[in-house]
Amino acid sequence: GAGVSQSPRYKVAKRGQDVALRCDPISGHVSLFWYQQALGQGPEFLTYFQNEAQLDKSGLPSDRFFAERPEGSVSTLKIQRTQQEDSAVYLCASSAQGVRADTQYFGPGTRLTVL
Amino acid sequence: QQPVQSPQAVILREGEDAVINCSSSKALYSVHWYRQKHGEAPVFLMILLKGGEQKGHEKISASFNEKKQQSSLYLTASQLSYSGTYFCGTERGNNRKLIWGLGTSLAVNP
Numbered sequence: 001g002a003g004v005s006q007s008p009r010y011k012v013a014k015r016g017q018d019v020a021l022r023c024d025p026i027s028g029h030v031s032l033f034w035y036q037q038a039l040g041q042g043p044e045f046l047t048y049f050q051n052e053a054q055l056d057k058s059g060l061p062s063d064r065f066f067a068e069r070p071e072g073s074v075s076t077l078k079i080q081r082t083q084q085e086d087s088a089v090y091l092c093a094s095s096a097q098g099v100r101a102d103t104q105y106f107g108p109g110t111r112l113t114v115l
Numbered sequence: 116q117q118p119v120q121s122p123q124a125v126i127l128r129e130g131e132d133a134v135i136n137c138s139s140s141k142a143l144y145s146v147h148w149y150r151q152k153h154g155e156a157p158v159f160l161m162i163l164l165k166g167g168e169q170k171g172h173e174k175i176s177a178s179f180n181e182k183k184q185q186s187s188l189y190l191t192a193s194q195l196s197y198s199g200t201y202f203c204g205t206e207r208g209n210n211r212k213l214i215w216g217l218g219t220s221l222a223v224n225p
Contacts, residue, residue, distance in 0.1 A: 042216055042217050043157070043213075045215075056212055100211055101170075103147075106149075106156040107156055
């Protein structure tokens with residue numbers, strides 16, 4: 001596709017519900033990143049994949065957060081038993097290669113609101 | 116570990132210049148600059164690498180001082196479209212994740 005797409009764009013969940021956020025990276029991109037952006041803040045790293053391998057998940061805030069990319073393309077970020085502090089915009093980015101200093105292209109994000 | 120951006124906010128008249136700084140206390144491999152408009156995805160502007168290489172936007176310039184671990188983004192002859200929040204993301208040598216500053220809000224008025 002032309003760019004990174006994410007779905008849904010907006011998600012409202014009741015506290016305790018599970019949610020799944022989807023990212024479709026640019027076709028052929030090797031690396032995929034997930035970030036969390038709170039209102040008025042910069043993005044915060046959550047995790048990244050190179051193809052299907054999850055190489056760094058040090059930013060996942062708790063074991064309620066889980067990400068996968070089983071076939072090395074589409075990725076899903078799952079949040080179990082959502083809490084109010086999970087409310088944020090979740091950004092996905094992809095880059096063409098698996099090397100340092102490679103441009104990351106961002107999707108529009110999913111705005112999650114937990115009531 | 117989070118880089119420090121300055122200033123926090125800038126207001127310009129169209130045609131004026133601005134400099135945005137990004138400083139880190141850690142040794143960096145690269146600095147990435149993005150602009151984000153409200154409710155939109157961050158848009159790539161520039162990457163500066165240790166050693167002086169740059170990749171990015173033709174109309175925007177930036178520098179990276181390795182001794183100070185500081186990068187500066189130079190916006191000249193600003194246009195209305197330059198308005199938004201500018202973020203720097205820093206990459207260290209040991210992995211690929213970007214650590215982001217808090218952003219600099221830029222408003223360009225007619």
